[in-house]
Amino acid sequence: MPSDIKKPAARLNPFGMSKAPKHPSQRDDLKRRDDEGGPPCSGYPSHKPPQAPEPRAETALYYFNLRTEDGLVDDPEGEKYPDLQAARDAAMAKVRGMITEGDQIGENRRSWCVEVMDKANQTVLTVAFSQVLDRKAND
Structure with a gap:
């Protein structure tokens, strides 16, 4: 082998270490952002x-x-x-409020009711004032 052919020198950084890590675990603190494909980000849990x-x-x-x-x-x-139960609770609260309002002005609202309708305009629930008044009397 001729002596005039020179072998390429190993590339070393100024600290005498190659740029590639010896073990993959040496780079665990630098992980890529999986969602962005961006540069390494220290401490970003890509897993x-x-x-x-x-x-x-x-x-x-x-x-x-x-x-x-x-x-x-x-x-x-x-x-x-x-859900329908939440709508029922709201209807009961409205009825109680209207009963109280009627009592304050001396109006008998016993025959009234609230009809709860869905978006298709179908009655899904009816709350009669008389039912609420009877419950109030029993409480």
């Missing part, structure tokens, strides 16, 4: 899966129509509730 968003309760739109001796008073806007 953890992204967190799923918290499930949200589906809400439904309910209309609270008021039926009196004189006719029907439509609820044009409605309100959203997570």
Whole structure:
């Protein structure tokens, strides 16, 4: 072998170490951002899966129509509730409030009721004022 051919010198950084780590564990603190494919980021836990968003309760739109001796008073806007039980609780609260208001002005509202309608305009629940008044009397 001719002596005039020189072997390439090993590339070393100024500290005498090669640029590549000897063991993969030496680079554990520099992990890539999996979601961005970006540069290494110290301490970024790339091995953890992204967190799923918290499930949200589906809400439904309910209309609270008021039926009196004189006719029907439509609820044009409605309100959203997570389920029928929550809508029932809201209807009961509305009825209690209207009973109290009627008592203050001396109006008998015993024959009134609230008809809870779904978005298809179907009656899903009826709350009679007389039922609420009877419960109040028994409490």
